[in-house]
Amino acid sequence: MTFLFNKNSLILRRRQLRSKMTNAELLLWSELKNKKVQGYRFKRQFSIDSFVVDFYCPKLKLVIEVDGSIHLKKEEIKYDDYRQNKLEALGLKVLRFTNIEVINNLEIVLERIKESLFSPPYEGGDVREDRRGYL
Numbered sequence: 001m002t003f004l005f006n007k008n009s010l011i012l013r014r015r016q017l018r019s020k021m022t023n024a025e026l027l028l029w030s031e032l033k034n035k036k037v038q039g040y041r042f043k044r045q046f047s048i049d050s051f052v053v054d055f056y057c058p059k060l061k062l063v064i065e066v067d068g069s070i071h072l073k074k075e076e077i078k079y080d081d082y083r084q085n086k087l088e089a090l091g092l093k094v095l096r097f098t099n100i101e102v103i104n105n106l107e108i109v110l111e112r113i114k115e116s117l118f119s120p121p122y123e124g125g126d127v128r129e130d131r132r133g134y135l
């Protein structure tokens with residue numbers, strides 16, 4: 001079996017990303033850390049396969065991504081779709097929020113996360129319309 005989680009080759013990248021978290025990521029992390037969400041442990045800047053995800057709950061196999069405006073560019077949309085498909089093929093559930101959503105609607109974002117804790121992973125459909133957690 002291939003080693004998929006927190007590969008040693010991505011240690012420096014994970015550290016770099018943790019030291020340069022966006023304001024939205026820091027805000028959401030303050031609400032996810034220390035098992036504040038239903039007692040589940042989340043990790044930040046966690047690597048899965050060749051990707052580094054913003055937040056990950058191993059017990060629930062839940063990935064949470066916080067996207068800045070760069071993710072609205074055509075090339076980024078294509079890459080995000082590819083990345084999300086790869087993560088979901090591993091049996092992971094992926095939730096996406098924008099920086100603006102996290103900053104302006106943190107309570108709603110947290111509600112969406114709580115609602116998703118026990119729902120099954122997404123299966124099929126268009127990433128832009130269905131899988132993004134955009135409010």
